[in-house]
Amino acid sequence: MKHISFAFLFVLIITGCSAARKAELSNIAKAQTTLDSVYRHYSVQNTTLLRETFPFNSDYAATYLDNQDQAKPNPYAFLWPYSGSLSAVSSIMMHKKTKDAESYLTAKVLPGLTHYFDTARSPFAYASYINDAPPSDRFYDDNVWLGIDFTELYLHTSKAEYLEKAKLIWKFIESGTDEKLGGGIYWCEQSKKSKNTCSNAPGAVYALKLFEATKDSSYFNQGKALYEWTKNTLQDKNDYLYFDNIGLNGRVQKRKYAYNSGQMIQAAALLYKITRKKEYLVDAQNIAQSAHNYFFEDFSAADGNKMKLLKKGDIWFTAIMFRGFVELYHLDKNKTYLQDFEQNLNFAWKNMREQNGLFNSDWSGQTKDKSKWLLTQFAMAEMYARMPEL
Numbered sequence: 001m002k003h004i005s006f007a008f009l010f011v012l013i014i015t016g017c018s019a020a021r022k023a024e025l026s027n028i029a030k031a032q033t034t035l036d037s038v039y040r041h042y043s044v045q046n047t048t049l050l051r052e053t054f055p056f057n058s059d060y061a062a063t064y065l066d067n068q069d070q071a072k073p074n075p076y077a078f079l080w081p082y083s084g085s086l087s088a089v090s091s092i093m094m095h096k097k098t099k100d101a102e103s104y105l106t107a108k109v110l111p112g113l114t115h116y117f118d119t120a121r122s123p124f125a126y127a128s129y130i131n132d133a134p135p136s137d138r139f140y141d142d143n144v145w146l147g148i149d150f151t152e153l154y155l156h157t158s159k160a161e162y163l164e165k166a167k168l169i170w171k172f173i174e175s176g177t178d179e180k181l182g183g184g185i186y187w188c189e190q191s192k193k194s195k196n197t198c199s200n201a202p203g204a205v206y207a208l209k210l211f212e213a214t215k216d217s218s219y220f221n222q223g224k225a226l227y228e229w230t231k232n233t234l235q236d237k238n239d240y241l242y243f244d245n246i247g248l249n250g251r252v253q254k255r256k257y258a259y260n261s262g263q264m265i266q267a268a269a270l271l272y273k274i275t276r277k278k279e280y281l282v283d284a285q286n287i288a289q290s291a292h293n294y295f296f297e298d299f300s301a302a303d304g305n306k307m308k309l310l311k312k313g314d315i316w317f318t319a320i321m322f323r324g325f326v327e328l329y330h331l332d333k334n335k336t337y338l339q340d341f342e343q344n345l346n347f348a349w350k351n352m353r354e355q356n357g358l359f360n361s362d363w364s365g366q367t368k369d370k371s372k373w374l375l376t377q378f379a380m381a382e383m384y385a386r387m388p389e390l
Contacts, residue, residue, distance in 0.1 A: 028095050030349060031385035035088055035104060037357030038377045044076065048112035049130070050085070052077035053371045054358060060371070065128065066188045070136050077374050079116045079128050079142050084316065084378025085109045086149040091385035094156045113146075125172035125189075138189040140176040141199040143169050144206050151209040163213055170210060173203060174222075180248060183229040187245065194253075196245035200230040201263035202320075208270040220274065227267045231283075235264075240286045241294060258313065261291045262321025269327040284328050291321065292337050299364060307347070308340040310363045319379035326386055335390050342390060345383060 025033065042050040052074075053060050062071040062078050076082075086109050092101040118127040118138065125143050129136035147169035154162035176186045176199070184195035185203050207223030210216070234243045234252065242260040244253045265287045272280035292308075295318070299309035310318055325337050344363060351365030359380045360369045 025349075027345070027384045027387045028092065030345075031088070031092050031095075031381045031383075032100055033357065034359075034377060034381040034384065035092065035101075038085075038088075038374070038381070039104070039108065041356060041358060042077075042374055042377075047076075048108050049076040049115060050082060050112070050374055051075075052081055052374050054374075055371065057371055065137065066139075066191045067137055070129065074129065074133070076115075076130060079126055080139070080145075081373065081375035081378070082112060082116070083126075083142060083145050083149075084375045084382070086113065086146060087319075088378040088381040088385065090149045090153050090156070091382045094152060095385050123172040123175050124168060126169075137191070138172075139199075140173055140185050140187060140189065141196065141202065143172055144185075144199060144202045147173065148202060148206045148209060151206065151213055154213055155209070166206075166210060166213070170206070170219075173206070181233065181246060181250070183225065184233065184246075185226070192248075194245045194247045195233075197230060197234050197242045197260035197263075198244070198257070200226050200234075201242065201260055201267060204230065204267040205263055205270060208267065208274065211274070212270075223267070224271065227264070227271060230264065230267075234260075239294070240283075240290045242287075256294065257317050258291070258295050259317040259320035261287055261294075262317075262324035265291065265321075265324030266327045269324065269331055272331060281331065284324070285332065285334075288325060288328055288337060291324075292340070295321065296340060301347070307343050309347075310341075310344050312362050312364070315359070315361055315376040316379040319383050322383050322386060326388060329388060338388065338390055341383070342387060345387060348380070 041054045044051060052062070059073055061073050064080065065071045089101050089105045089109050093105070113126070115130040115132070116126045118125060118131060120135070121138070125138050126146060127136045127138050128142060147166050150162045150166040150169065153159070154166060173185060176189060177184065181195055185199040186192045187194050187196040187199050204223045204226035207219045207226060211219035211223060230242070233246055236243060236256070241256050242264055244255045244257060244260065246252045265284050268280045268284035268287065271277070272284065295311055296308040297311050298306065300306050322341060325341065329335070329338050347365070348359065348363060352359045352363065354360070358372045358377055360367065360372070361376055
């Protein structure tokens with residue numbers, strides 16, 4: 001009887017483990033589940049617009065604008081956090097075509113974006129707040145992120161309207177360049193006082209993706225020039241990482257953000273993919289190694305497991321950095337960095353995520369956010385969608 005009971009117990013254990021594995025959601029399912037949670041908690045009734053925080057805080061004022069007079073409490077999200085909806089949905093669609101993701105794109109995301117599209121000023125572009133409000137500043141980086149998404153949507157779907165939108169946005173980006181400081185894209189149209197890595201590094205990625213979509217060499221030349229200007233002007237030669245911006249007075253703001261270096265990883269990887277010149281692959285690998293050292297830290301979980309944990313910071317910055325690591329992985333197949341990202345994403349699902357399906361911003365899971373930012377949620381959805389099968 002003891003042998004029979006043990007055998008029976010063994011079968012139960014094996015069956016239970018198998019069922020648990022089957023019950024574990026895939027990364028793409030986690031992305032879709034997170035997207036569902038966002039629209040459940042941030043949607044505004046009778047509109048395709050979204051709140052910027054959950055719970056909604058009528059006193060919330062954005063801190064990331066150039067003109068703080070425009071940061072007053074508003075009922076809807078600014079463009080930057082709203083744009084994460086396009087990134088999240090397009091990432092899900094690139095991974096796997098799903099009716100749910102397409103439905104979000106056509107019924108919610110694209111109609112919502114029309115509220116930010118400014119045709120009163122030329123070139124046309126997306127403003128930082130909705131058109132029904134007084135005119136708001138237009139940011140080159142905000143538009144770059146949208147342009148990248150529209151280009152990727154075209155590459156995935158071959159629908160001409162996405163490429164046309166990407167080309168239209170690029171005209172606005174071109175209008176934000178001049179020869180001051182030797183080139184580069186400004187940050188804000190209404191306040192041209194700095195040229196930032198966050199507009200130039202993704203600007204290079206954007207142009208190179210447009211080249212991939214059109215085979216028009218002018219995009220390649222512009223992407224390469226933006227990459228070289230950013231590397232020559234804003235890279236820390238001691239560790240390959242990137243400073244934040246340079247003012248027209250020549251003063252460099254030396255804060256290092258994850259997304260800036262991550263976009264230079266991606267730009268270098270794309271240049272290598274197009275040209276097969278090894279110098280670009282080496283650039284991408286050098287930045288990646290240094291970014292891994294800088295933006296991760298040793299961590300021991302409560303269960304004793306040790307891992308490389310992403311440092312607490314802006315989750316969306318991490319998601320944009322992740323794009324660079326994914327681009328590089330597809331070229332050199334080095335799993336080291338993505339395995340750490342995967343471990344963090346698995347840990348986050350169990351420790352950063354709350355019962356309502358929304359995420360806190362502390363990767364360790366030790367602190368909770370009283371107010372959850374919209375863009376954090378879209379960034380998590382994007383990362384789950386972009387996580388390759390290793």
